Amino acid sequence: MAPSPPRSHPRRNLPRAVRTLLASLVIAAVAVPMAGAARPSAVPAPAPATLAPLRDATAADLADRYAVNRGSVLAAERMATRHGDGRRAASLRALADPARHLFSFDGRDGGRSVEVFGDLSRARRIAVLVPGAGISLDRYWRLRAGAVALRRELGEGSAVIGWLGYETPDTVSGASVTTGRADGAASELRTFVAELKRAEPTARISLLCHSYGSVVCAEAARGLAVADIVLYGSPGTGFDDAAALHTPATVWAGRGRDDWIADVPHMRLRLPFVTLGFGTDPVSPEFGARYFAAGGGGHSDYLKPGSLPLENIARIVSGRGPAEGGRHA
Template sequence: MPPHANSRSARLRRTLLAGLIAAAVVFPVSAATSPDAPAPQAVRFSQSASASERYTASLANLGEAARMAADAGRADRAAKLRAMRAGGTARFLSFDGHGTGRAVEVLGDLATADRVAVLVPGSDTTLDTYQRFRAGALALQQRLQAEHPRSAVVAWLGYDTPGTVSTTVLTATRADDGARELAPFLEELRRLGPSGAHQALLCHSYGSVVCARTGTGPAVTDMALFGSPGTGADTAAGLPTRARVWAGRGSDDWIEGVPHVRVAGVGFGVDPVDPAFGALAFDAGTGGHSDYLRPGTTSLDSLARIVLGTTAPTEASHA
């Protein structure tokens, strides 16, 4: 085996060992102190349900979940669910309060939006951390609206994200589950909006693994991978999409140090910002792993231009 291959394998073993040790310490504690809050059955919608019907039913379900959490003595979860309701004005296409939770929220008007960004989050995104995820979605929506009023952002927490300190974050199992949910949702989203609307997938961290496994239709014109640990594919051309694939990483993002190897189904292989991967590069600025959607950042501006289609591929150079 070549020396550089031995070095990569050694780095991967060290990363896996650290993750397994931390998981062994963290998970028993978290399981003992954070029991699931009770929640009502999630609403299942027919394909004929309108966006407004889904908003109304999901908001009612969210309110009931908050009441049940409060009655069960889960005051912290209840408060976070009430915050999600935003005084009864939030627009959720779906909501499920069981376990760590799932929620799909729309910021903007789907009925008129001809540019729709779908944000796919990474690890540790749950109902308990939802406001952090939503803050990024709101920053993007405000940036888009300033330039193009007919735009919307969908905050898609539609899968059970892995924990950052867990064995699941090292494999594609959760990503495969997420991809099976995301692909039909994108088709559903196309039916809910105006004909010909463009969709852009914006995929952060482990969410980039989800997107890389999601088959997309012609409505998805762009896929942006940022803060990515890899995708499991060797090249952008190997992804199940005809969309333009972009990749960017902030200069202070710790994920640069993650070994880009794949051994026995563990790890995600080629770094998407490596020229060999073949993605279009975008300027992600100097931020860290959680900074890509912060207001005023270079990365937020770059992602907004990808959504709006105002960054031509010929303007991009490989990282």
């Protein structure tokens, strides 16, 4: 028997007016305390070396690109050290390890990094991880850990790309409940996927979108040349249903039973100058995505080694589709 989406939380069966009030209270609790909070100033970094668009993903071309980006990381590390930010400097030193493969890097304005795990020149299956709130160069290990686990699960002939191509919102912030950050990020993601597709025209590309990253993927989805868009731990997408994404890709959605995101009201509250919230729950039948079982884990457990969601996400990337029960049913 095929797995069923998680049952609706009792809160979602309340009358609309009550649900709207609850949404307002949740959003106020998140946004208002952050409104007066001072954000730390961005650590200064030099402009990175200019890169020509990658036309062909040969091993030699990629090696040259990785070397150039390593130089940009080291330049940013030196500036962070002079600035006195030891945490950022340490993160950059780790990123500059010769064993790391950076497709692109820009240390300015909080930092952007796109890292390749596996041999992109031979990959026939490529997974692009789009992270959600709270991921930055200083917390990059969280994105890296999931990418390493997925690459191991996929095996040879695959590559995973950790796409930290935008300034993610703080987990608890006003920005995390609006599409503002996603609007700009979507354009960057579309440009990246187009470049990747030109360099690897025969590879099967999947977008894996965690939490707020699913809002980014949804904004970028229209006509995007990918096989799958996988939404997991999603607060919503900002669209009413999967059809509204206007994508040729298969849209998948999954959520762990212990993921706190299920308690966030899945609706949109339109105010005079901003819309708060992201609408329809992606795992609900109303959204129309294909559901995959994500086990009993929490919000950060989807790519945990040995887990059911990791197995099923890897199967989707491979084109096989998720197992009905998997190893851990």
